């Protein structure tokens with residue numbers, strides 16, 4: 086077997102939610118390796134380099150401490166992509182792979198243009214042999230396309246391509262990276278391929294037990310990532326489907342989750358019913374999986390996974406509709422408070438957050454929405470709503486929706502720094518994210534300041550229905566029948 090190369094210089098292309106935290110942890114755990122994270126977004130790099138650690142571009146519990154320890158020692162953030170590629174022995178690609186918004190595969194396939202640009206840049210700049218690691222989530226067989234681009238320069242440089250998808254979840258990224266259930270590495274079953282796999286195993290083994298580092302073929306590794314996300318999202322859609330039945334029958338979805346979660350074959354995780362899953366990954370990756378199934382002429386398999394997305398759209402719509410129905414069939418001109426905008430707690434990420442879709446549906450009826458989120462900026466909230474007007478998915482609920490202008494959105498939506506101000510004189514409060522602080526609010530004080538009847542729509546089932554009803558609220562939870 087070819088000897089594994091000992092890596093001392095790593096470059097990561099893409100300083101986002103994956104590249105930043107992943108490389109920060111590698112640098113912290115491997116002080117002997119120089120890690121340079123590069124990005125074309127100069128502002129993002131400046132934020133990663135900010136002396137004020139509160140200004141890091143990503144909010145993740147524990148991240149600032151890791152960055153503080155490694156930055157400037159063996160962790161660097163830079164916009165000089167060429168130099169970092171040139172110096173590195175191993176290059177991680179962590180750029181975004183969003184759903185295509187144009188052309189072939191629009192609305193389903195992963196847009197690989199950023200990946201392709203990276204490959205072309207690596208091919209152009211490299212003067213010595215390199216190991217390329219796919220960290221981004223990619224369709225199965227992308228490594229083949231990468232190889233074609235990388236080897237087309239004919240400059241004699243040898244590239245080994247590995248797949249090592251990332252499984253961290255936002256909000257717990259540092260914990261997930263420090264103690265991963267597994268790290269996965271897919272490589273070619275050639276001598277040089279196996280040596281490259283070993284080089285990456287040696288890096289991860291600095292802090293991860295060897296039995297938690299799984300090695301597979303490249304194609305299995307690429308497809309494992311889409312499969313993991315499809316399975317996780319499917320659990321959320323499954324429990325959300327049951328939540329609708331609970332509301333009709335008087336059963337309680339949280340009790341059901343507790344009961345079925347005790348079955349070790351099912352397990353207790355990822356069966357918390359909610360207003361719908363969000364985040365940059367689940368929807369994108371399942372759409373990508375559906376597209377692949379269609380491409381490989383497996384229509385039944387495609388339809389099976391597509392239902393997970395449809396159920397999620399239904400859940401978000403059901404919640405918005407419940408709000409409008411309860412508020413006497415119109416929310417026009419009514420102040421509605423939104424607690425939470427992020428797609429889950431402990432992150433400032435709002436991509437595909439259920440809050441955006443619920444707000445969009447209420448804005449169609451001209452509700453006046455007042456948002457409070459502890460970590461999301463006002464700028465981001467408006468950007469999310471404006472983006473949706475241009476890229477509204479073609480679900481059956483939204484096909485008739487009007488496109489709202491930026492001025493209309495800005496006249497209807499207000500963002501607050503104080504939750505009590507957001508809820509003052511509101512007809513209803515909707516909980517869209519499960520931030521812990523929402524549980525600690527003085528709900529009696531909130532009740533006194535809201536208009537009556539005062540409604541709470543708890544999209545995360547985090548406040549006590551009984552306690553709130555005792556105060557005088559009318560409460561709607563997910564999946565709790567009367």
Ligand SMILES: NC(=O)c1ccc[n+]([C@@H]2O[C@H](COP(=O)([O-])OP(=O)(O)OC[C@H]3O[C@@H](n4cnc5c(N)ncnc54)[C@H](O)[C@@H]3O)[C@@H](O)[C@H]2O)c1
Nearest residue numbers: 099100101102103124125126179180181182199221222251
């Ligand atoms: N966000 C997550 O929790 C998560 C978890 C696991 C896997 N993933 C996957 O990881 C990948 C990255 O996700 P993310 O959330 O970090 O995305 P992101 O948008 O936060 O970051 C991607 C970064 O890549 C940069 N970039 C794009 N093209 C570039 C180029 N040619 N050169 C240099 N920089 C470039 C962008 O400017 C951006 O800062 C995606 O494929 C995603 O599916 C994400």
Ligand SMILES: O=c1ccn([C@@H]2O[C@H](COP(=O)(O)OP(=O)(O)O[C@H]3O[C@H](CO)[C@@H](O)[C@H](O)[C@H]3O)[C@@H](O)[C@H]2O)c(=O)[nH]1
Nearest residue numbers: 251252253254255321355356357359362363364366428429
């Ligand atoms: O029981 C649950 C669990 C999650 N969610 C929602 O599902 C979404 C996704 O949550 P989570 O998976 O925790 O966060 P992500 O950061 O999107 O992480 C997922 O997507 C990443 C990107 O691919 C993967 O790396 C992770 O393994 C995978 O969990 C969020 O809106 C959650 O509120 C629920 O509604 N109920």
